[in-house]
Amino acid sequence: MSPPRISDSAVRRLSQYLRYLDQVQAEGTGTVSSEDLARAGGMTPAQVRKDLSHFGSFGKRGLGYPVEELRARLTAILGLDREWRVCVVGAGRLGAALHQYDGFRRRGFEIVGIFDVDPAKIGRRWRDLVVENVTALDEAAEERGIEIGIVATPAEGAQDAVDRLARAGVRAILNFAPATIETPEGVAVRDVDLVVELESLSFALTHGRG
Amino acid sequence: MSPPRISDSAVRRLSQYLRYLDQVQAEGTGTVSSEDLARAGGMTPAQVRKDLSHFGSFGKRGLGYPVEELRARLTAILGLDREWRVCVVGAGRLGAALHQYDGFRRRGFEIVGIFDVDPAKIGRRWRDLVVENVTALDEAAEERGIEIGIVATPAEGAQDAVDRLARAGVRAILNFAPATIETPEGVAVRDVDLVVELESLSFALTHGRG
DNA sequence: CTCACCTTGTGAAATAAATCACAAAAGAGC
DNA sequence: GCTCTTTTGTGATTTATTTCACAAGGTGAG
Numbered sequence: 272m273s274p275p276r277i278s279d280s281a282v283r284r285l286s287q288y289l290r291y292l293d294q295v296q297a298e299g300t301g302t303v304s305s306e307d308l309a310r311a312g313g314m315t316p317a318q319v320r321k322d323l324s325h326f327g328s329f330g331k332r333g334l335g336y337p338v339e340e341l342r343a344r345l346t347a348i349l350g351l352d353r354e355w356r357v358c359v360v361g362a363g364r365l366g367a368a369l370h371q372y373d374g375f376r377r378r379g380f381e382i383v384g385i386f387d388v389d390p391a392k393i394g395r396r397w398r399d400l401v402v403e404n405v406t407a408l409d410e411a412a413e414e415r416g417i418e419i420g421i422v423a424t425p426a427e428g429a430q431d432a433v434d435r436l437a438r439a440g441v442r443a444i445l446n447f448a449p450a451t452i453e454t455p456e457g458v459a460v461r462d463v464d465l466v467v468e469l470e471s472l473s474f475a476l477t478h479g480r481g
Numbered sequence: 482m483s484p485p486r487i488s489d490s491a492v493r494r495l496s497q498y499l500r501y502l503d504q505v506q507a508e509g510t511g512t513v514s515s516e517d518l519a520r521a522g523g524m525t526p527a528q529v530r531k532d533l534s535h536f537g538s539f540g541k542r543g544l545g546y547p548v549e550e551l552r553a554r555l556t557a558i559l560g561l562d563r564e565w566r567v568c569v570v571g572a573g574r575l576g577a578a579l580h581q582y583d584g585f586r587r588r589g590f591e592i593v594g595i596f597d598v599d600p601a602k603i604g605r606r607w608r609d610l611v612v613e614n615v616t617a618l619d620e621a622a623e624e625r626g627i628e629i630g631i632v633a634t635p636a637e638g639a640q641d642a643v644d645r646l647a648r649a650g651v652r653a654i655l656n657f658a659p660a661t662i663e664t665p666e667g668v669a670v671r672d673v674d675l676v677v678e679l680e681s682l683s684f685a686l687t688h689g690r691g
Numbered sequence: 692c693t694c695a696c697c698t699t700g701t702g703a704a705a706t707a708a709a710t711c712a713c714a715a716a717a718g719a720g721c
Numbered sequence: 722g723c724t725c726t727t728t729t730g731t732g733a734t735t736t737a738t739t740t741c742a743c744a745a746g747g748t749g750a751g
Contacts, residue, residue: 278708282684286677287661304728313661316728317710324730332716332729349680350687357679364578371574374659374676380683419682443682445675449584451497451523459685461678465655466584467496468671469567470559472629472653473590474492475669477560488738514698526698527740534700542699542746 281322285345287312288319292342304335351379356416358384358441360432361423362392362402365447369421370397383415384408388428405435412439419443426450433460491532495555497522498529502552514545561589566626568594568651570642571633572602572612575657579631580607593625594618598638615645622649629653636660643670 291311295303305316305323312319323329323336326348330336346352357380359366369375370382385397386405395402403411411417420436422429422444429448436444443459446452449466501521505513515526515533522529533539533546536558540546556562567590569576579585580592595607596615605612613621621627630646632639632654639658646654653669656662659676 279681280708282681283674283677285684286674286680289680290659306728311661313663315710317712318708320728320730321709328730330729331718333718333727335728348684348687350683351680355679355683355686364581368574368578369675372675375679378676378680380679418686419679443686445678445682449500451521453523459682461682463673463675463678464493464496465579465582465673466500466588467493468655468673469565469585469590469629470496470499470561470588471489471492472655472669472671473560473565474495474558476565476628476653477558490738516698525740527742528738530699531701531739538700540699541748543697543748545698 277322277325281325282349284312284314284318284322285349288322289342289345289349289351292338292345296338296342300338302331302335302337303341305330307335354379354381355419356381356383357419357421358382358386358408358412358415358417359421359423360386360405360408360436361425361428361448362387362389362395362397363423363425366421366423367397369423370400380419384411384417386411388431405432408435409439412436412441417441419445422446422448422452424448487532487535491535492559494522494524494528494532495559498532499552499555499559499561502548502555506548506552510548512541512545512547513551515540517545564589564591565629566591566593567629567631568592568596568618568622568625568627569631569633570596570615570618570646571635571638571658572597572599572605572607573633573635576631576633577607579633580610590629594621594627596621598641615642618645619649622646622651627651629655632656632658632662634658 288308291308305319308319309316329341329344357375359369359382362385366385370385375382385400385402386408387393387402388405392402393404418441420441422432424432426449429446429450430452433444433452433454437455437458442457444454446460446462449464452460454460498518501518515529518529519526539551539554569579569592572595576595580595585592595610595612596618597603597612598615602612603614628651630651632642634642636659639656639660640662643654643662643664647665647668652667654664656670656672659674662670664670
């Protein structure tokens with residue numbers, strides 16, 4: 272699989288195309304046009320075609336893209352044709368919400384561990400899991416094949432969580448803590464900062480722009 | 482306040498500068514350089530200076546930026562020198578986590594309403610609030626001055642939630658539902674899609690790139 | 692006052708991303 | 722087989738964002 276240099280925002284759009292394809296496949300539609308995909312995801316047809324063309328020619332001119340085939344290709348491109356073992360660090364409210372969120376599992380992201388530093392939380396049962404001491408992360412990651420870590424700690428604990436994950440060999444981190452974290456080379460990080468999002472809305476309202 | 486055309490990513494960076502300024506102010510530091518700000522937020526000094534220069538000249542050459550003053554200016558620019566009334570639509574796990582998250586209140590975002598369609602959830606007490614029927618949103622928004630809405634429903638309910646918010650005069654929406662939503666002109670939307678984030682990590686791992 | 696040294700503010704240049712526009716397929720009708 | 726219609730794939734263009742590089746402004750020492 273050739274790995275072309277593609278922007279992160281383009282990868283996000285691939286995810287959205289895939290979501291739409293799942294939908295229309297359930298409806299039994301056989302093909303979709305770049306215009307259909309664009310309308311569904313709020314982008315332009317040209318952008319859809321360019322995004323897809325980075326990975327090959329999946330469409331038929333005059334007809335569009337075959338739903339089933341494009342779906343399979345995008346699934347493979349995004350690396351979703353397998354299961355990913357995920358752990359959550361931080362057994363607070365957010366960690367609980369993430370743990371119970373079904374959307375992850377549906378896409379092959381299986382949460383196989385929850386860790387915290389707080390002795391009051393360690394040992395509690397969460398559905399099928401028990402909250403573990405974060406010091407056990409290293410061993411657990413190897414045993415269970417954890418490749419993705421979700422950081423749902425307060426800002427103060429984020430860097431420690433990330434360090435432990437990185438040391439345990441986890442090379443992909445989704446960080447919800449409102450903190451800038453440092454990671455060694457080769458570890459991919461995506462920050463989701465809810466306060467920053469709200470502040471961006473505050474800015475938009477204040478300066479009257481959509 | 483003049484509204485220069487500034488990119489959304491630049492606004493997000495302003496939020497991060499502000500966060501760092503809060504930190505160093507607590508430590509009593511008087512001035513910071515663009516290099517300090519850059520290191521803290523993982524960007525380049527030139528970018529920091531350019532971002533700030535869009536709104537005026539806050540720094541002193543040879544010295545840096547006065548922490549207290551820059552903090553005050555950024556707070557005003559982002560519209561954080563006031564309280565924002567926020568409501569949550571969707572009283573599920575995620576809604577609960579958001580409701581209890583203290584980071585919002587610390588920044589002046591006050592959650593003053595939680596709404597749902599599910600009769601089983603309506604009426605339940607959540608701390609100081611009671612889950613209300615989403616049909617009451619229109620009236621509540623006006624009474625309580627709600628200006629920002631957080632959508633934390635399943636994908637199926639997202640468009641309905643957004644429509645109700647827009648009809649109630651809410652002009653800023655933070656959407657957590659994994660769905661593309663349509664909004665009338667003049668309504669700002671920020672999407673936070675956890676599955677898309679994880680899939681972007683899956684892509685990164687699959688194609689071996691940080 | 693002058694000099695040496697910082698660090699900002701900002702045009703210019705470089706890089707990245709989105710859009711345009713159109714030739715090249717491919718199916719449908721006749 | 723020929724023509725008409727549709728929609729892809731993509732080089733060229735435009736637009737947006739980031740980085741560079743340096744003059745201008747400010748500080749403090751002597």
